[in-house]
Amino acid sequence: MTGVCIIAEFRNGAFRQVSFEIASEGRRLADALGEPLTAIVLGDGVTAEAATLGQYGVKKVYLIDQPELKDYLAEIHVPVLAEILRSVQPKVVLSAASANGKDLSARLAARLGAGLAQDCTELLIENGALKAKRPVYAGKTYAWCAWTNGSYPQMASCRPNVMACSLIDASKSASVETPAITLPAVVKSRIVKVEASETKVDLAEAQVIVSGGRGMKDPKNFALLEELAQLLGGAVGASRPAVDAGWRPHADQVGQTGKVVTPTLYIACGISGAIQHLAGMGSSKFIVAINKDPEAPIFSKADYGVVEDLFQFIPAFIKEVKKLKAACG
Ligand SMILES: Cc1cc2nc3c(=O)[nH]c(=O)nc-3n(C[C@H](O)[C@H](O)[C@H](O)COP(=O)(O)OP(=O)(O)OC[C@H]3O[C@@H](n4cnc5c(N)ncnc54)[C@H](O)[C@@H]3O)c2cc1C
Structure with missing residues (x-):
């Protein structure tokens, strides 16, 4: 087990802002561990954008670009991510605590038998292991979570707009690897239509x-x-x-x-x-x-x-x- 791996969110032709936040946070944690930072990106039409995560300090991106991955569907995304994570073997996995991110993180943690802290507002490395702060009792107080010794990966989803986003070098790009993974052949559900709300700003x-x-x-x-x-x-x-x-x-x-x-x-x-x-x-x-x-x-x-x-x-x-x-x- 080594390094930090982030699961970036990509939608409508662009990374969501929270992806840059978790990449920046991932960079800070990877530096504290002295280990590499990688990212997994699943989506449709994401190939041209994948390497830009390097600007936030990601060294390597594991990319799967397929039409079936356009919208988040647990049945497809979760097994594919689990397979990549089993081969990458990171110590720490960061995801977004967006609506889809929270759903995905919980399912993925169950599949990997990993401990997960959801909706975290602060992360740090202490004695080589992750510690995570998250709101409890509807935000009345905060809990610091630690993982039991030897329990990996340590998974945390990060609340959007909280972690500082730091562009390290706009000229940098990450190396991109495409794992040979076959998407699940049989899925019981599919997205028929996505109706965007009329809200102009998300x-x-x-x-x-x-x-x-x-x-x-x-x-x-x-x-x-x-x-x-x-x-x-x-x-x-x-x-x-x-x-x-x-x-x-x-x-x-x-x-x-x-x-x-x-x-x-x-x-x-x-x-x-x-x-x-x-x-x-x-x-x-x-x-x-x-x-x-x-x-x-x-x-x-x-x-x-x-x-x-x-x-x-x-x-x-x-x-x-x-x-x-x-x-x-
Ligand atoms: C299980 C549960 C879940 C809930 N989930 C949510 C939730 O997700 N989100 C949520 O918001 N609530 C939620 N609630 C409801 C919550 O308890 C409150 O009832 C609600 O937040 C009150 O909404 P309000 O402040 O708009 O209304 P009120 O409490 O009625 O407040 C209206 C305010 O407007 C002010 N006001 C009135 N006229 C004017 C004026 N002309 N100029 C300036 N000020 C004025 C008043 O002084 C008053 O303070 C939940 C409740 C329960 C039990």
């Missing part, structure tokens, strides 16, 4: 999220948040009551039963800050809360709090953002 990868709650009062009022999000290059999120009321699609829900997001900036508008909502956005880098109730729990989590009627504040804020953008050209 909530899970957005750097800025403007979220609305019950305080938005009416679905039409979300136009205000759409405008602000568009100006800031972000996406619109929602609390559960806004989704339950049919004001927003479920794909926009942030929280324990929605998405876990970690943007640089999270603006909560008319959201009280219930623990189930905080579970989804509490690790955002900067939290701004706009709420007319100064006692709202969201203020205990916010870096900046605005105690104001949002229908007064947001239009004025939009006006200022427009002025600033115009001034900056």
Whole structure:
């Protein structure tokens, strides 16, 4: 067993941002171990992009580029990854804690008989072994996980937007090897159609999220948040009551039963800050809360709090953002 191996995510002709984050984290761990960093990439039309992972410090990419691997399907991806990992024999395996990544990681760990820490926010090497920090009890506290001696590979999925992404050298490229692997001949399911949601920026990868709650009062009022999000290059999120009321699609829900997001900036508008909502956005880098109730729990989590009627504040804020953008050209 040697080295760190990452499982990169590739979708619609490009690597997802989280792939560069886990490559960067993988590089740091591999340096701490003094061992190599490799990557596995499965996808369709990925050959031209595979070597670019070298820019983030990956030395070698194991690549399988086939039309059957276009969309994630556990029945195909899991056995193929397991076979490659059994031959590469890495000490540490990193994957993305995206929706697909979490599904894949759990199945893969079971197949390999490996220990897995999901949704990690910090990783380090201690005495030659992996240690992983992950949120528990809906983000109320954190647990540090270690693997029992001799248990390999040590698997961790990484929460998107948390690990620092470091481009090491834009001129570097990884060597690419294509393992001779036959895809499973019989599969019981197939993806018939993928319907992309109308959200312009993917909530899970957005750097800025403007979220609305019950305080938005009416679905039409979300136009205000759409405008602000568009100006800031972000996406619109929602609390559960806004989704339950049919004001927003479920794909926009942030929280324990929605998405876990970690943007640089999270603006909560008319959201009280219930623990189930905080579970989804509490690790955002900067939290701004706009709420007319100064006692709202969201203020205990916010870096900046605005105690104001949002229908007064947001239009004025939009006006200022427009002025600033115009001034900056
Ligand atoms: C098992 C379980 C899972 C759950 N999962 C989730 C989840 O994934 N995501 C989630 O969000 N919730 C979830 N919930 C629900 C959660 O407990 C809260 O009920 C919910 O988060 C509250 O949403 P809210 O803040 O939009 O509404 P409220 O709690 O009703 O808060 C509305 C806020 O808007 C403010 N407001 C009103 N008018 C204005 C105005 N004009 N200007 C400024 N502020 C104003 C009010 O002061 C208030 O603080 C879950 C609950 C359970 C039991």
